[in-house]
Amino acid sequence: MKAILTDITRCIGCQECVIACKKYNNLDSDIPRQWHRNDGLSARNWTSIIHKPDNHFIRKQCRHCLEPACVSACPVAALVKTDEGAIIYDAAKCIGCRYCMIACPYGIPRYDWDKAVPYIQKCNLCYSRITQGKQPACTEACPTEATIFGDRDELLAEAHRRIKADPDKYVDRVFGEFEIGGTSILYISDIDLGFLSYPVRGETPVLPKTTAPAMNAVPPAFIGMGAVMGGIYWFCKRREKIQQEKTNDKEQS
Amino acid sequence: MNRVNIFKSVLWAITGAAIAFGITRMFFGLGSVSNLSDATPWGIWKGLNVIPGIALAAGGFVVTAIIYIMRRNEYHRYAKVAVLLAFLGYLTAATALVVELGLPWMVWHPIIYWQHHSALFEVSWCVMLYLAVLFLEFITVPLEETNRLAKIRRFLNKYKIVLVFLGIMISTLHQSSLGTLFVITPEKLHPLWYTPLLPIQFFISAVASGPLMLILAVLTISYLYRKPLEKEKLAALGFASMIILVIYGLLRLIDIGVQGKFPLAFEGTWQAVIFWIEIALAIILPVLLLSLRRWRNSAPALWLATISAVVGIGLNRANIAGIMLLQTGPVYVPTIYEITISLGILSAAILVFLFCLERFNIWEVKWQDPREKPESPPEFSRPADVWLGTPRIAGRTIYSLIFIGFLSLGFAMISTERIRGAGAEEVPVTKARGGDTLFVNGNRDAYGVTFAHEDHVGRLGQNESCVLCHHMNLPLDKQSGCHACHRNMYTVADVFRHDWHADPGGGNLTCGECHPPESQRLSTTAKPCAECHKDLIPPGAVITVEQYDAPSYTDAMHSLCMDCHHQKAQTLEGKENLAQCATCHIIDIPDYLPSEIEIKFRDTTFNHVVVPDIDTAGAEKDHSI
Numbered sequence: 001m002k003a004i005l006t007d008i009t010r011c012i013g014c015q016e017c018v019i020a021c022k023k024y025n026n027l028d029s030d031i032p033r034q035w036h037r038n039d040g041l042s043a044r045n046w047t048s049i050i051h052k053p054d055n056h057f058i059r060k061q062c063r064h065c066l067e068p069a070c071v072s073a074c075p076v077a078a079l080v081k082t083d084e085g086a087i088i089y090d091a092a093k094c095i096g097c098r099y100c101m102i103a104c105p106y107g108i109p110r111y112d113w114d115k116a117v118p119y120i121q122k123c124n125l126c127y128s129r130i131t132q133g134k135q136p137a138c139t140e141a142c143p144t145e146a147t148i149f150g151d152r153d154e155l156l157a158e159a160h161r162r163i164k165a166d167p168d169k170y171v172d173r174v175f176g177e178f179e180i181g182g183t184s185i186l187y188i189s190d191i192d193l194g195f196l197s198y199p200v201r202g203e204t205p206v207l208p209k210t211t212a213p214a215m216n217a218v219p220p221a222f223i224g225m226g227a228v229m230g231g232i233y234w235f236c237k238r239r240e241k242i243q244q245e246k247t248n249d250k251e252q253s
Numbered sequence: 254m255n256r257v258n259i260f261k262s263v264l265w266a267i268t269g270a271a272i273a274f275g276i277t278r279m280f281f282g283l284g285s286v287s288n289l290s291d292a293t294p295w296g297i298w299k300g301l302n303v304i305p306g307i308a309l310a311a312g313g314f315v316v317t318a319i320i321y322i323m324r325r326n327e328y329h330r331y332a333k334v335a336v337l338l339a340f341l342g343y344l345t346a347a348t349a350l351v352v353e354l355g356l357p358w359m360v361w362h363p364i365i366y367w368q369h370h371s372a373l374f375e376v377s378w379c380v381m382l383y384l385a386v387l388f389l390e391f392i393t394v395p396l397e398e399t400n401r402l403a404k405i406r407r408f409l410n411k412y413k414i415v416l417v418f419l420g421i422m423i424s425t426l427h428q429s430s431l432g433t434l435f436v437i438t439p440e441k442l443h444p445l446w447y448t449p450l451l452p453i454q455f456f457i458s459a460v461a462s463g464p465l466m467l468i469l470a471v472l473t474i475s476y477l478y479r480k481p482l483e484k485e486k487l488a489a490l491g492f493a494s495m496i497i498l499v500i501y502g503l504l505r506l507i508d509i510g511v512q513g514k515f516p517l518a519f520e521g522t523w524q525a526v527i528f529w530i531e532i533a534l535a536i537i538l539p540v541l542l543l544s545l546r547r548w549r550n551s552a553p554a555l556w557l558a559t560i561s562a563v564v565g566i567g568l569n570r571a572n573i574a575g576i577m578l579l580q581t582g583p584v585y586v587p588t589i590y591e592i593t594i595s596l597g598i599l600s601a602a603i604l605v606f607l608f609c610l611e612r613f614n615i616w617e618v619k620w621q622d623p624r625e626k627p628e629s630p631p632e633f634s635r636p637a638d639v640w641l642g643t644p645r646i647a648g649r650t651i652y653s654l655i656f657i658g659f660l661s662l663g664f665a666m667i668s669t670e671r672i673r674g675a676g677a678e679e680v681p682v683t684k685a686r687g688g689d690t691l692f693v694n695g696n697r698d699a700y701g702v703t704f705a706h707e708d709h710v711g712r713l714g715q716n717e718s719c720v721l722c723h724h725m726n727l728p729l730d731k732q733s734g735c736h737a738c739h740r741n742m743y744t745v746a747d748v749f750r751h752d753w754h755a756d757p758g759g760g761n762l763t764c765g766e767c768h769p770p771e772s773q774r775l776s777t778t779a780k781p782c783a784e785c786h787k788d789l790i791p792p793g794a795v796i797t798v799e800q801y802d803a804p805s806y807t808d809a810m811h812s813l814c815m816d817c818h819h820q821k822a823q824t825l826e827g828k829e830n831l832a833q834c835a836t837c838h839i840i841d842i843p844d845y846l847p848s849e850i851e852i853k854f855r856d857t858t859f860n861h862v863v864v865p866d867i868d869t870a871g872a873e874k875d876h877s878i
Contacts, residue, residue, distance in 0.1 A: 015834035031743035031805070032680070035290035037582045042291070051700075069437055075374035076359075076366040095362050096355020099373050101294040103437050107581055110291050111355065113284035118355040143830070198440040198579055207437050211372055214433040214452045218375060218426060225425040229322055229418060236324040 001066075001085045001184065002130055003152035004139060005159055006059050008189035009169060010146035013049055013057035020141035021047050024126060035113045043110045043121040047138055056191055059147060061138070062087065062108045062123035063196075067181030072208035073103035078120075085152065085184040086125035094119060105180050105207060106197050125184070152184060159188045181206040256477050258651075261607065264600040265652045266659040271597020273663025274590040275352055281672045283355065286590035292582025293575070295353075300575035301595050302349035304431055305567040306342050307380070308459045313339020313387060314424040315463030319493075321417045328486060333394055333615045334474075335467050340387040341602045343380065348598050372433035379427030386420045394613045429456040435573050443577035445517050445528050448508050451573070457504065458535070461497040462566045464490040465539070469559040472552065474610065488549040491558065495543035498562065502536035524577060531572060535565025590667070680742035682806045684734050695806040696742045702810070702837045722813055724796035728786050735810070738803040749776070749801040776801045 021027070022045070030044040039060055040048025047061040064087050071079045071087060078093035079100055096118060101109045112118035126136035134140075135149040142148075148155070156174060163170045175193045176183035187193050278286045289296045316335035319325050351357040363377040389409055396406040409416075432455030435442055448454070468487050475482050509515055518525050542558035543549045549558070575585075587595075609615060682695035685704070694701025710718055726733040740746040754760040754767070768774040783790045783798070790798065796813075803809070814837065822832035830836050 013835050014830070019834075029808075031807075033284070034288070035284055035292075037291045072370045073373065073437060075368055075371045075377055076362045077368040078366070093359075093362060093366050094356060095359040096357070097373060098294040098355065099371075099434070101291070102434075102441075102578070105440055107292075111283075111294065113282060113289065113291075115282045116280055118282060143833070198581070205439055207439075208370065210439060210449065211370070211433050211436045213449070214429070214436060215370060215372065215375070217452075218430070221429070222422050222426055226418060226422045229318065229421050233322045233414075233418075236322065240324050 001083075001152045002125070002149065003064075003085060003155050003184040003186055004061075004125075004136070004147055004149050005155040005186045005188070006147040007162065008056060008058055008146075008187060008191070008193070010144050011049075011057040011059065012144055012146070013051065013055070014143060015049055016141040016143060017059060017138035017147060018045065018047055018049060020137040021045075021123070024129070024137035033114070035111075037107065039107075041108065041110055043112045046121065046123040052191065056189075058187075058189075058193065058196070059138075060196065061185060062125070063106050063176065064123075064125055064184035065181060066183065067206045067208050069103040069105060069180075069207035070100035070109060072211065073099045075099065082127065084125070084127070084130050086127045086130065087122075088124045088127045089120055089122065091119045103207065152186075155186055159186055163188060181208075257607075260477060261604065261652060262655050264604050265656045267593065267600040268597045268604065269656040269659030270663035270666070271594045271600070273660050274594050274667065275597070277590075277664075277667050277672070278352060278594070285672045286588060286594070286667075288585055288588050288591065290582055290585065292580070293578075293585035295575055296585060297571075297575070297587045297591055297595050298349045298353040300571040301567075302598055303346045303353065304574045305570040306346040306349065307431060308428065308455070308566060308570050309462055309466045309563060310339045310342025310346070311424065311428060311459035311463035312467040313342075313390075313463070314420045315460055316467055316490075317390075317417045318421050319464075319490075321414055322421075328490070330616065331467060331471070331486075333391075334470060335463075336387060336390045337394075337606060337609055337615060338467060338470055340384075340391045341606055343384050343387060344605075345598050345602045346380070347384065348601075349595070352594055352598075372430045372437070375430045376427045376434070379423045379430065383420060383423045383427065386416050386423065390416050390420065394609070394615060397614055424459075425456060428459040429453065431455050431570075432573075438578065441579040442573065443524050443579075444512075444514050445509065445524060446573050446577050448512065450504070450508055454501065454505060454508075457497060457501045458566050458569065461494045461501055462562065464494045465559045465562045468555060469563055470606075472556055472559065474616075477607075482552060484550050484552065484555070487555060488543075488546075491543045491549050491555060494562075495540050495549075498536055498540050502532070502540070505532075505536075527568075527572065527576070531565055531568045533565070534561045535569055538562075539565070593663070679744055682736040682740055682742050684736050693810060695736065695810075700838055703839055704837070720791050720793045721795050723791055724794040725789055725798050726791070728789065731788075736806065739806040739809045740803065741805055743805045743807060745805060746803045747801065748803045749782070 022029075025046060027044040027046065030042055033042070036042050039050060041060060047059060050058045050060055052058060064081075064085055068079070068081055068087055071077075071081050075097060076093045076095055078090045078095075079087055080090065081087050098109075098111060098120075100120060101107075101111065108122050110121045112121065126134075126138075129136055130149075139147050139149040150158075156177060159174045159177075163172060163174070169190055170188055171190060171192060173188075175187040175189065175196070176185055179197065187196075274286050283289055287296060287298075312335045316328065316331060320328050320332050350360065354360060360377075361381075363374050364381070368374045390413070393406050393409050396402050396409075429452035432451035432453070435447070436449055436451050439447055468491055471487060472482070474480065509518070518528055539558040539562040542554045542561075548554040680696045683697055685691045685693045685695075689705070689707040691704045691706050692701055693704050713721055725738065727737055730737075738746065738748045740748075752759065754762050755764075764774060767779045769778065769780070772778045779801075781798075782801075804812075815832075818831045818836075822829055825831070
């Protein structure tokens with residue numbers, strides 16, 4: 001399982017990762033559109049740098065969740081979680097329902113609103129590169145090694161090592177280790193990164209598991225409803241028949 | 254004109270305009286007609302047509318269950334109306350999906366690509382199956398008109414009970430699965446609506462709304478066509494619905510109570526207000542009106558109760574499918590185009606409903622448009638009879654005219670700006686400020702460039718270096734700023750004023766003075782500005798002006814600096830970061846700026862970064878240092 005670890009304290013906001021991403025994935029240059037959200041991601045920006053006060057730069061991209069809500073939501077399996085950890089998108093299957101955009105707890109997938117043949121657009125962890133044994137374009141481009149690529153377990157260990165080595169500097173938490181089932185994109189930071197996902201009331205649920213009971217109840221509900229209706233039908237039919245017989249008897253007598 | 258004519262004319266008008274907008278959407282994308290956005294991917298087409306539409310079409314399975322399974326034969330005459338209502342309800346949902354889906358021609362994909370964890374996968378399967386079932390249930394009605402397919406009709410009638418069973422079982426699944434759709438968004442849906450029991454609530458409220466929708470349709474028909482009402486039967490149906498509404502209301506309130514969310518309902522937020530409006534319309538008012546025998550036997554109370562319940566349950570679906578989802582961007586307000594398409598789909602469905610009512614044997618007596626007498630010849634003979642065929646169609650010329658008129662009006666209403674710009678905002682550029690060091694920040698956000706003008710002049714070779722960048726002035730001007738022509742931050746600006754040149758009060762030029770003869774009069778073939786305006790181009794300017802269009806400010810500035818910066822980053826020792834964005838772009842406001850400059854987006858956490866196309870390989874222009 002591959003992953004990316006981004007150390008917010010090392011990021012200088014140079015946007016080299018953004019440019020590398022655009023070049024490798026052949027994304028056009030972009031202009032602000034009325035349908036953009038204010039976080040820099042768009043159909044043509046798969047990663048972006050968010051500026052926070054006091055020169056904090058946070059790179060936003062698809063989190064490649066371990067329990068992805070988008071994959072569970074997609075009705076045609078156009079979004080797939082691969083063994084490498086990347087969530088990839090098959091445009092040939094997509095029907096354009098945008099349910100993944102509703103389901104994603106980080107608000108990542110973007111849409112080609114201006115195209116007559118629109119597709120979902122999001123980071124795919126440079127899947128074609130990582131299957132060749134290379135690292136994604138963004139981590140390769142980073143001049144300060146603020147964002148690095150590797151095995152998720154090793155990166156987690158590295159993240160904890162860095163936090164332990166300098167506990168005054170970092171928030172004592174690896175963002176993405178456990179949230180919403182865990183993500184393949186990990187952050188360590190000196191500020192709280194809660195704003196990257198939507199605020200959740202109470203415990204953080206694993207999203208695909210929320211719909212699982214309802215979806216598992218589908219076959220029993222189908223058969224059960226048929227059985228109940230069959231019972232009522234038999235009962236009403238029989239009552240009708242008995243009444244018919246009674247009236248027939250009366251007529252005969 | 255009578256009630257039916259006026260009603261139908263309005264419906265035809267809305268349908269016409271909606272078709273015009275729908276065609277625009279198909280050719281220019283969703284952004285050309287809608288305000289849907291990355292923050293609000295589902296809008297009123299889903300929140301108003303698809304999800305409430307399916308809920309309100311539940312009459313099909315509820316009423317057939319009452320008639321065929323519970324053997325209540327006294328309602329038999331409503332069976333066909335209920336099935337037709339359901340069929341059209343599902344067709345409107347399907348039509349809205351065709352407009353709403355990004356790739357509607359792929360809508361059949363769930364048949365071959367299975368993903369059984371997805372609620373939407375189940376919904377799409379069930380809707381497809383149920384549409385087929387409803388089609389088979391309804392098709393016997395038009396088949397009564399002809400003797401050719403009598404075998405099929407008899408077969409379908411004989412096994413109707415199978416279709417009824419299938420319809421109920423399939424409906425149970427997808428009515429509830431529509432609720433499951435939003436169980437996956439606990440962090441987005443407002444807690445007053447979010448509950449894991451959404452599927453059950455959706456199913457029960459759909460069961461309640463089915464007969465109520467039928468009553469409303471029957472009331473409307475009897476009003477339009479001035480037919481007598483069977484109030485007792487309608488009241489009995491209404492009473493049954495009321496009982497289910499009570500169950501629904503109790504389930505809803507108990508669920509909120511168990512989750513301890515009642516304080517939220519009294520917090521005085523707008524969500525709480527809408528919550529109480531929804532509860533009042535969907536549950537309290539209809540239950541009150543339908544519980545007393547005296548009230549539910551009167552037409553006004555039935556009208557009020559059904560409209561209130563239908564609006565309330567529709568509002569419930571709209572709340573869950575859109576209004577109460579977390580706003581993650583600017584507030585979504587549907588455009589006039591979206592609303593018209595939404596209403597147009599409904600109008601078309603009502604027109605089909607009225608057509609079936611007049612044409613087929615749905616009420617066991619045929620309803621007729623009072624204006625139309627099919628047996629008698631049309632009122633006046635017109636060429637329209639020849640064009641449109643039978644008198645029956647020619648008799649509807651008024652509707653055709655209204656339809657075509659509003660179709661054209663719809664096309665005329667479409668804003669070309671919206672299609673051409675497809676949502677691009679035209680941000681005007683403000684002048685770069687400062688002295689020796691300029692603060693270049695066209696849209697006055699907090700992500701500008703500090704450009705050391707004097708330093709660059711020194712490095713690039715004093716006075717000879719001006720023409721490396723400065724390439725054009727406005728007429729009668731010697732030092733035009735960049736913002737004078739590159740007027741738009743992100744879009745191309747037209748710098749040529751045609752009327753000033755051709756106007757008798759202006760330049761008073763004839764066409765031939767700029768446009769060469771024997772060629773099309775286009776901006777591309779006209780002669781360059783500098784041929785007349787000798788002072789426009791500074792002598793020796795490196796950048797040549799070939800067009801009458803000025804590129805956007807961002808493109809102009811980036812292409813001016815970046816070729817050279819990329820080149821120097823590779824050749825100069827220790828200057829690798831020259832090619833990085835952050836080398837030039839700064840986030841704070843420099844101290845040397847005059848204090849009166851207003852920064853617009855000071856607070857935003859992010860400023861729109863436009864990453865341009867960069868061609869580092871071909872950067873071999875003559876920027877001699």
